[in-house]
Amino acid sequence: MHQGQILLLLLALCFALAAGLIGCFALMKRMLLASDVISHLALPGLGAAFLMKVNPLYGGAVTLFLGTYLVWQLQKKTGMATDASIGVVFAAALAIGAAVTPRGDLIDALFGGLQDVNWLGFVLGAAGSAIVVVAVFLMKDRLTLSTFSTELAASSGIRVDRLDLAYLLIFSLTVLIGLRFMGALLASSLIILPAAAARQFAGRLSLFFAISAAISVVSILAGFFLNTFLFHLSTIAPVTVMFAALVFAASLAVRRAW
Amino acid sequence: MHPSLLLMASSETILTVEKLRVGFDHQVVIDDLSFEVHKGDCLAVIGPNGAGKTVLLKALLDLVPHEGEIRWSQGARLGYVPQKVAADRQQPIRLIDLLAAKAAVRHLPPEDIATVTAEVGLAPQALKNSVGHLSGGQFQKALIAFALLGRPNVLLFDEPTASLDELAEEHTYDLLHQLQQEKGMTVILVSHDLSVVYRYATQVLCLSKVKMCVGPPKELLTPAMLEELYGGPSKFYRHIHDD
Structure with a gap:
């Protein structure tokens, strides 16, 4: 393995850890599918950056965070449900993204082919992952209460709207880190699948977090090595996601057998 | 303690509501509501569905936007049991x-x-x-x-027994009563069950589109008053006497 590959693997593992943790709350908040499309908010920025020949991830970051903030504002100002507000913003973002992204780059943007990791990219990505992990840890209690009941959370002194924004932002940060190797379409799959599989086994929160993070990390490892030595696809995303889906299927089977 | 001091202590105001107004989507749910709650009171909020009882509790907890004044005395710590x-x-x-x-x-x-x-x-x-x-x-x-x-030191209770069987309901009210008696807690209680209100409440707040009133249960819970409040013949009155 050359240095770029090692950096890519290390960065992917950081992303996996963040994704596995953030997914647990997305599952409990019943916003897994809604959050799936958050990753598409990056598409207009990726496309515009491709057009302007700048690092696509910078463009993706801009529209991803703008879109996330718009989702939160829509939800707060109109009282829309999270999935409805995400759905509206998603549809617009996808259309703009499809219009501006050069045809040749569209596949990379959608499925992740931006795999040349330099030191700067690695440091930024690892720092982003660390922020997500620390934020989840710090907000764990408040998120647990607001997930259970927003009213009880508010009556316990929690500013639920701010907490929602903070959660959406670290969610988007996770997606952004994953965009490089997973693409706009698959970035959130490692947020969804490990949490869904972990839920089959975990009867308590701490175990839920641990199992989900572990499945996510193992999926990236499996995806990376299977792809490098067996499948040789241009991106590790498909193999990683298929592996995570198999783990989920296995978790269902094991649960039934119990 | 001197009896007059005791009286003063027991009549200390813990909550003052003045000209409270709460509305959603251009619809006014509570308008021009003023009342006081004293330390150790058990205030029962009664009224027909849609009169804004739950909304009132949420306004008191600052969970919904509202106009007018809600003043909790210093040192009031609120506990909330939602519907x-x-x-x-x-x-x-x-x-x-x-x-x-x-x-x-x-x-x-x-x-x-x-x-x-x-x-x-x-x-x-x-x-x-x-x-x-x-x-x-x-x-x-x-x-x-x-x-x-x-x-x-204040418990806000919204329809605490709506989904319970009778025995569990009885336990819940006993517990509530015990907390009020032993810990001197102030209780604000939304209830549909007038027999409970009659038994436990020291003050009653009636809330409906046509009428708002505050007073002790014996004065307020009369057949005429209930008919006016609920807008129909008062089966609730019989309910009280059945009890």
Whole structure:
């Protein structure tokens, strides 16, 4: 393995850890599918950056965070449900993204082919992952209460709207880190699948977090090595996601057998 | 203590509401409502569906936007038991996780959890159960324990027994009464059950589109008043006498 590959693997593992943790709350908040499309908010920025020949991830970051903030504002100002507000913003973002992204780059943007990791990219990505992990840890209690009941959370002194924004932002940060190797379409799959599989086994929160993070990390490892030595696809995303889906299927089977 | 001092202490105002107005989507739910609650009172909020009883509690907790004034006296600590919480079985949240999360958010010592669980009469084993799998009675006790965490001196209770069988209902009210008596808690209670109101409330607040009034239950809960409040022949009156 050359240095770029090692950096890519290390960065992917950081992303996996963040994704596995953030997914647990997305599952409990019943916003897994809604959050799936958050990753598409990056598409207009990726496309515009491709057009302007700048690092696509910078463009993706801009529209991803703008879109996330718009989702939160829509939800707060109109009282829309999270999935409805995400759905509206998603549809617009996808259309703009499809219009501006050069045809040749569209596949990379959608499925992740931006795999040349330099030191700067690695440091930024690892720092982003660390922020997500620390934020989840710090907000764990408040998120647990607001997930259970927003009213009880508010009556316990929690500013639920701010907490929602903070959660959406670290969610988007996770997606952004994953965009490089997973693409706009698959970035959130490692947020969804490990949490869904972990839920089959975990009867308590701490175990839920641990199992989900572990499945996510193992999926990236499996995806990376299977792809490098067996499948040789241009991106590790498909193999990683298929592996995570198999783990989920296995978790269902094991649960039934119990 | 001198009797007049005692009287002063017991009539200390803990909550003052003036000209409260709450509305959603251009529809006014509560308009021009003023009342006071004194320390140690059990104020029952009664009225027909849609009169804004739950909304009033939420306004008192500052959970919904409102106009007018709501003044809690200094040192008032509120505990809230909502009407219903739809516990999601998808969530692997155990009762201990929930109580520990509140204790952490409010910087309370962890041993308070055992204290409130014992106070509501929940067995310690129930703490390890998933919240979504508690029975109706246990869940209600869990919600009360959640409210008691943080040592409130005011409890706001919304239809506490709506989903309980009669025995569990009886237990809940006994517990409520005990908290009020032993700890001198102020209780604000929304209830449909007028026999309960008659038995436990020291003050009644009637809320409806046509009428708002405050007073002791014996004065307010007359057949004529109830008919006016609920806008129909008063079967509630008979209910009180059945009891």
